[in-house]
Amino acid sequence: MTSFLLRREQRGLLISVILGLVVAPLLLFLVTFELQREFSRGTVLREAVNHSYDQRMQLQTVFSLMQDSETGQRGFVITGQERFLEPYHAAQRRLPAQLAALRAMREHDAGDLIETDDPVFDRLEALIARKQAVMSEGIKLRRENGEDAARTLVSSGKGKAIMDEIRIVVTELQAADKAALDRRIAADGALTQRTERLTQTLFVVLVVFLLAAFLMLSRQIRARQQLFTVAQATAGRLDAILDNAQDAIVTLNPSGTIETVNKAAEEMFGLPRENLLRKALAQFIDLPDRGELFIRQLAGADDLSKGVLRELTGRRTDGTTFPIEASIGLVRLPEGERITASIRDISERRRVEKLKAEFVSTVSHELRTPLTSIAGSLGLLVGGAAGALPERAARLLGIAHSNCQRLVRLINDILDIEKIESGQMEFDLQPLDLGELARRAVDAMGGLGGQMNVAFELDVAPSLPLVRGDADRLSQVAANLLSNAAKFSPAGGAVEVKVSAPRPDVLRFCVRDHGPGVPEAFRDRIFSKFAQADASDTRAKGGTGLGLAISREIVQRHGGRLWFESEPGQGATFMFELATIETRARVPEASDGAARVLLCEDDPDIAEILSEALRQAGVRVHTVGDVASASAVLEIGGFDAFVTDVRLPDGSGLDLLRRLRADAATRDIPALVISAEAAEGRGEALDVVDWLQKPIDLERLRTAVHRAVNGHADSRRIEVLHVEDDADVHAVVRDALQERCTVRHADSVRSGRAALQLSRPDVVILDLGLGDGNGVELLGDLHEGDEPVPVIVFSAQPLEDRALAASVDAVLTKSKTTLDQLARTVRKLAADADSKRRR
Amino acid sequence: MTDLKLLYVDDEADIREVATFSLELDPGIEVRSAGGGVEAFAMLDGDDWRPDVVLLDVMMPDMDGPAVLARLRERGDLNGAPVIFITARAQAEERARLLGFGAADVITKPFDPMTLAQDVRAILAR
Numbered sequence: 001m002t003s004f005l006l007r008r009e010q011r012g013l014l015i016s017v018i019l020g021l022v023v024a025p026l027l028l029f030l031v032t033f034e035l036q037r038e039f040s041r042g043t044v045l046r047e048a049v050n051h052s053y054d055q056r057m058q059l060q061t062v063f064s065l066m067q068d069s070e071t072g073q074r075g076f077v078i079t080g081q082e083r084f085l086e087p088y089h090a091a092q093r094r095l096p097a098q099l100a101a102l103r104a105m106r107e108h109d110a111g112d113l114i115e116t117d118d119p120v121f122d123r124l125e126a127l128i129a130r131k132q133a134v135m136s137e138g139i140k141l142r143r144e145n146g147e148d149a150a151r152t153l154v155s156s157g158k159g160k161a162i163m164d165e166i167r168i169v170v171t172e173l174q175a176a177d178k179a180a181l182d183r184r185i186a187a188d189g190a191l192t193q194r195t196e197r198l199t200q201t202l203f204v205v206l207v208v209f210l211l212a213a214f215l216m217l218s219r220q221i222r223a224r225q226q227l228f229t230v231a232q233a234t235a236g237r238l239d240a241i242l243d244n245a246q247d248a249i250v251t252l253n254p255s256g257t258i259e260t261v262n263k264a265a266e267e268m269f270g271l272p273r274e275n276l277l278r279k280a281l282a283q284f285i286d287l288p289d290r291g292e293l294f295i296r297q298l299a300g301a302d303d304l305s306k307g308v309l310r311e312l313t314g315r316r317t318d319g320t321t322f323p324i325e326a327s328i329g330l331v332r333l334p335e336g337e338r339i340t341a342s343i344r345d346i347s348e349r350r351r352v353e354k355l356k357a358e359f360v361s362t363v364s365h366e367l368r369t370p371l372t373s374i375a376g377s378l379g380l381l382v383g384g385a386a387g388a389l390p391e392r393a394a395r396l397l398g399i400a401h402s403n404c405q406r407l408v409r410l411i412n413d414i415l416d417i418e419k420i421e422s423g424q425m426e427f428d429l430q431p432l433d434l435g436e437l438a439r440r441a442v443d444a445m446g447g448l449g450g451q452m453n454v455a456f457e458l459d460v461a462p463s464l465p466l467v468r469g470d471a472d473r474l475s476q477v478a479a480n481l482l483s484n485a486a487k488f489s490p491a492g493g494a495v496e497v498k499v500s501a502p503r504p505d506v507l508r509f510c511v512r513d514h515g516p517g518v519p520e521a522f523r524d525r526i527f528s529k530f531a532q533a534d535a536s537d538t539r540a541k542g543g544t545g546l547g548l549a550i551s552r553e554i555v556q557r558h559g560g561r562l563w564f565e566s567e568p569g570q571g572a573t574f575m576f577e578l579a580t581i582e583t584r585a586r587v588p589e590a591s592d593g594a595a596r597v598l599l600c601e602d603d604p605d606i607a608e609i610l611s612e613a614l615r616q617a618g619v620r621v622h623t624v625g626d627v628a629s630a631s632a633v634l635e636i637g638g639f640d641a642f643v644t645d646v647r648l649p650d651g652s653g654l655d656l657l658r659r660l661r662a663d664a665a666t667r668d669i670p671a672l673v674i675s676a677e678a679a680e681g682r683g684e685a686l687d688v689v690d691w692l693q694k695p696i697d698l699e700r701l702r703t704a705v706h707r708a709v710n711g712h713a714d715s716r717r718i719e720v721l722h723v724e725d726d727a728d729v730h731a732v733v734r735d736a737l738q739e740r741c742t743v744r745h746a747d748s749v750r751s752g753r754a755a756l757q758l759s760r761p762d763v764v765i766l767d768l769g770l771g772d773g774n775g776v777e778l779l780g781d782l783h784e785g786d787e788p789v790p791v792i793v794f795s796a797q798p799l800e801d802r803a804l805a806a807s808v809d810a811v812l813t814k815s816k817t818t819l820d821q822l823a824r825t826v827r828k829l830a831a832d833a834d835s836k837r838r839r
Numbered sequence: 840m841t842d843l844k845l846l847y848v849d850d851e852a853d854i855r856e857v858a859t860f861s862l863e864l865d866p867g868i869e870v871r872s873a874g875g876g877v878e879a880f881a882m883l884d885g886d887d888w889r890p891d892v893v894l895l896d897v898m899m900p901d902m903d904g905p906a907v908l909a910r911l912r913e914r915g916d917l918n919g920a921p922v923i924f925i926t927a928r929a930q931a932e933e934r935a936r937l938l939g940f941g942a943a944d945v946i947t948k949p950f951d952p953m954t955l956a957q958d959v960r961a962i963l964a965r
Contacts, residue, residue, distance in 0.1 A: 361928070364927075365898070365927040365928055368927035368948050368949060369851055369854070369927055369948070370853075371948075371949050372851070372854050372857070372927070372948040372949040372950065373851065373853035373854050373856075373857050375949040375952070376854065376857030376858065376860075376861060376949060376950070376952040377853075377857050377860075377952075379861075379951060379952040379953055380857065380860055380861060380864075380952045380953065383952065383953040385860065385861070385864055385952070385953070408949055412929065415929070415930075426931075426932075428931075472931075725965065726938050728931065728934055728935050728938060729935065729938055729939075732935055769941075769943075771965040795941075796938075796939065796940060796941025796942075797941055814938075814939045814940075814941065
């Protein structure tokens with residue numbers, strides 16, 4: 001509708017413009033031209049009238065001069081007195097000039113009113129000449145022959161006849177002149193009439209045209225008004241839609257400044273529209289890098305036109321924050337690109353998610369309580385605790401018992417799924433020996449194998465690198481794959497468990513059975529929740545249908561993949577792969593105090609050249625070839641500087657650096673970038689010590705590394721010995737300290753003592769109740785020597801002995817002390833000891 | 840002959856009974872149980888009997904496991920005897936939290952009734 005109106009309106013407008021700009025001036029010009037011509041014709045006519053009058057006057061003057069001459073001559077002839085000749089002479093003197101003037105006047109008109117040759121005027125001149133001749137003859141006769149001769153000449157009438165003729169000619173000339181003038185006036189009148197008609201016609205046309213133009217214009221104004229109304233209605237409708245939208249909708253210019261907002265946005269951020277407009281979005285939404293980079297990334301992203309969904313944090317003016325989900329897209333408007341963001345407050349969703357997680361957790365707990373009684377009772381009965389049972393009863397109780405255990409597994413699995421889905425499953429990632437994990441899994445599964453008459457055959461390749469993983473979670477995956485394989489193996493069959501390195505950077509855990517294989521129809525669903533090849537399997541095999549879904553999630557969260565290969569009737573092979581890491585053991589220990597530098601470069605030749613140059617600079621170099629290995633090794637820590645290439649096989653060194661800078665643990669590591677490209681300001685943003693462009697100036701590299709390493713000499717890692725018999729507590733403490741400390745672990749008084757004999761740490765964290773004694777027994781060892789090691793007692797039990805409490809540097813109680821406090825205490829004690837040593 | 844006096848505190852009577860049954864499979868263990876902290880304190884007040892180890896349920900009405908543990912310590916009933924928590928919440932964070940109260944270990948429900956006594960002895964042997 002709108003576009004149709006627009007088209008019609010545009011066409012009308014075009015016609016009007018053409019008419020207005022071309023036709024109207026043309027008409028006006030014609031009218032003006034005609035009037036102008038009329039005016040100039042009037043002027044010419046007036047001139048002609050004047051001229052004709054002048055000419056007639058001149059003619060009269062000439063005639064008068066002739067009459068004056070005749071009168072004077074006659075007077076002289078009659079009287080003989082010379083005095084009478086005076087007017088004659090005067091007239092005769094003037095006459096030639098007057099005649100010439102008359103001739104000039106007539107010649108001026110020649111071709112206009114009078115023919116070019118002027119026979120009448122010629123005749124007049126001839127007559128005048130003749131008359132003059134007669135008059136001068138008369139004068140001559142009077143002087144020479146006396147009065148009578150002259151009188152006779154006069155009386156002969158010759159002079160009078162000429163004079164009469166002159167009069168006739170003069171009259172004739174005047175009449176002709178007047179006639180010509182009349183003719184001209186008449187012709188002019190006709191022309192004026194034509195002009196009048198033409199002007200009138202043109203005027204009428206102009207009026208018609210103006211009327212038409214006015215009509216068209218008014219129609220256009222109406223159309224425009226209509227269009228405006230439609231547009232207004234559309235805009236109003238859009239505004240109404242926008243303002244009634246639950247989501248805050250804002251548009252931004254590419255620099256991230258808010259251009260429009262809807263009502264929901266005002267409500268969401270608690271500000272009226274005018275306080276939101278022209279402000280940076282980053283004021284209201286927590287964006288990484290204060291929004292600049294983010295917006296630039298958004299503005300530059302190719303797929304932004306498809307829209308992206310981000311979870312961010314919104315900020316009200318009072319400083320309170322709330323979780324938001326922003327769907328961000330790019331629109332191309334005539335005035336340029338704009339970013340639209342539809343922002344949803346997801347506080348409620350988060351709350352519901354939390355409630356659901358709590359509900360699931362509570363329900364599972366509530367289910368476990370009665371299950372404890374049931375499983376306990378059944379277990380006791382089946383286990384023979386109540387004496388031998390009749391065979392039938394034993395069988396029935398066995399069924400009840402195994403199903404009870406299945407129920408427990410189901411609850412555990414549901415809890416796991418819930419945790420994974422809500423992102424709450426946390427992984428304690430540690431360097432891990434996958435072969436050892438497989439061994440333990442096979443051992444643990446031995447009972448089930450025997451029960452099912454299935455043999456596990458383990459094949460672990462020798463000297464495999466380690467992977468990074470959560471031992472408990474990966475054991476869960478292994479157990480799941482093994483028990484699945486056992487369940488689907490024929491009686492007396494074998495399950496082959498193999499750990500190998502198909503590539504140097506990947507370890508594969510493989511479980512192969514010789515069962516029926518995975519049915520074709522089931523392949524797509526095998527990793528879905530509660531998926532089982534057929535419902536009867538559940539009962540037959542005692543699975544929960546969640547195991548593979550959980551296993552795959554766990555492996556994926558480790559950055560690995562889990563999949564299977566199977567041919568019906570040929571058995572199935574389930575396997576997962578994890579990236580290996582360069583573990584601590586393989587990183588050269590800098591026992592000589594040299595700084596350690598991690599070099600990330602995929603080209604082996606360049607890596608060799610660079611590491612040689614770095615070694616010459618006096619640092620220990622450890623080389624990795626990709627982003628994954630670099631981040632794994634950096635996470636373990638212990639490096640004084642990091643040198644990275646930009647283009648790496650699995651990503652960008654700059655992205656890795658960005659991640660390092662965003663993580664408190666790695667934020668401060670000095671970094672150098674090696675790149676084929678120029679820095680163009682990127683170096684500063686990532687806080688690099690130097691950006692070296694290829695080909696690399698090795699001297700500059702050495703200098704930069706020197707600067708990087710020495711600039712951070714103070715951030716030497718603190719060696720901590722943690723004597724603690726609970727592995728979980730130790731893991732938590734090590735995590736909290738890993739940013740600045742290298743934590744060794746001893747789980748008993750005996751191993752603590754051994755560790756102290758091996759090397760003296762900077763700080764010792766001591767638990768009191770240990771398996772083989774009390775932690776205080778170690779205090780003697782620690783206070784030996786001239787450099788006592790600072791001791792923190794970190795125990796659940798209070799240290800009641802005051803003397804003992806005074807002999808340690810800090811006493812912290814497990815449930816009361818936060819881990820941050822512990823980390824601060826460790827750092828403070830290490831720094832104190834350092835400064836003491838320097839003095 | 841009994842060599843280990845064990846106090847079991849749990850508000851679920853059924854579980855108390857099953858656990859007692861399980862623990863007494865070990866002839867060396869003498870089990871006394873209580874349905875909550877108050878009952879346990881009353882029992883200890885009326886008797887000279889003192890446990891060598893205490894098994895404490897975590898989620899109980901009125902007083903939860905950690906509260907009972909704190910009170911037992913305050914009252915001086917423990918005299919160094921280790922305390923093991925029993926909980927239906929199996930998460931690692933929960934375990935770490937409970938260990939933070941100074942427990943010797945945490946056993947997750949449902950426990951294996953045939954090995955419960957062995958498990959307790961293994962913890963005490965550490």
